Amino acid sequence: MRISVIQMNQGSDKAKNIADAEQLIAAACESDRPHLVTLPETWTNLGGGREARERAAEILPTPGEEGGPAYEAMRAIARRHEIHVHGGSIVEKGMEKLFNTTLVFDPEGVEIARYRKIHLFDITGPDGTGYRESALYGGGDQIVTFAAHGITFGCTICYDVRFPEHYLALRRAGAEAIFIPSNFTLMTGKDHWEVLMRARAIETQCWIIAAASTGSYEERGAQRQVYGHSLIADPWGHVVAKCSDGVGFATAHLDAALTARVRRDMPVLDHRRLA
Template sequence: MRVAVCQLNSREDRAHNLTVARDLLERAAAGGAKFAVLPEYVDFLGRSADAPKPESADGEFAEFFASAARELGLWVHAGSFHETGPDPARTYNTSLIFTPDGSRAAIYRKIHLYDVEIAGRVSYQESRTVAPGGQTVVADVDGVPTGLSICYDLRFPELYRQLAIAGAKILVVPAAFMLHTGRDHWEVLLRARAIENQCYVLAAGQIGDHEPGRTCFGRSMIVDPWGTVVSQAPDTVGVTFADLDLDRLDKIRTEVPSLANRRL
């Protein structure tokens, strides 16, 4: 399976963000990808006060990417967007996957919320405006079981082990990882999740500055089940490709049977 991870710099202009996302999906399709992954909050990154009105999982955002998938004949993971939440104060941070005929194949709501206070450096409380999801999701993407996660989920290995136990061979991580943590932790954590679960990891990140005064790390990448980074994006908006060798995945799981040997 040929796959693509798309790296964006989403800002306050939702229409522009979606236009760029569509262009990257077109480039992914032209490059032969069967499955393309966009980053977290492809619809909007900016001040909470300026955020667009949240919408349902079958609203305009979903229709936009369903149409793109259908017109391009592509499996599309639409990163994540601001879905209508359980109450007026909070949205869900939600991923959608669409099949090449435009139908929705899966929905996942981010489980782990980024609540961090580092004096003088970071003050971010995602839970103030976002409600957590409560279900793990493994989707069928072109016949390959694919486990879903979003950004901060990456720090919780138990989530990925559940996905692997449920049959996942691909793990998807759309993200907006911050620069100060990304430079030390992003690649290490992605490779760890790939090695310990013997899965391919597709990580699509936001890149560059956005309000209010934050910078995303980027470095979108594809990691194989041995933990090798097989493809990595440069520090710019664009599309990065790799060919997944599922026979190699099966061979790794046979020769180093750590999943089969687990006792807990």
């Protein structure tokens, strides 16, 4: 199964972000013919403050009913290219708060998974910049998996990666590959991005598929930077595909036989004693 990670430099113009995603996915499909593509975290909006996020937010429909512009764009992309679309995440409008939510569509445009980010990014970065995701977003409370092309996938988003118990729970739920769409900050990304992605791959013996945002964006009058370096790591922890700087995509073949061999030769799940 071939998977492409799409790397974007999205901003606060939702219509432009959707158009950019459509163009990048079309280029990946023409060049690499993936069976599944995955987008970054909040690919329809990055920056512009609370008002921009609220404008970008969509009320998600009951599966099978018509949704908002991003929802329908992902459905159309899936049908047009006859692929699975893992929609990174978009801003979901809830009753009281927003949610950072993943949607997955099959090649017929049918929604097959929905995941709300569990762990919220309330930290102070090494440069002193504060991030308070919980001021605007609510957190999810359920782990989510779905199947495509005979492989079971787990859903996570960005800051989730720092909580290995989440990934162990997905492995125990049958995951063979796990998505981590991200907007990793430059300051944390340069030190932690690849280390964390490879660690989660090694611990869970899963493929890690991480589409990320790159470049800079404006937030309340200040410029912020995100790290990019979208990647796919195999269950042994090798990075087998990686994006360069700037927008683009990278593609890898997920080999189920490799997953089985790694798990057979080092059965760490059977050996666990403390969790």
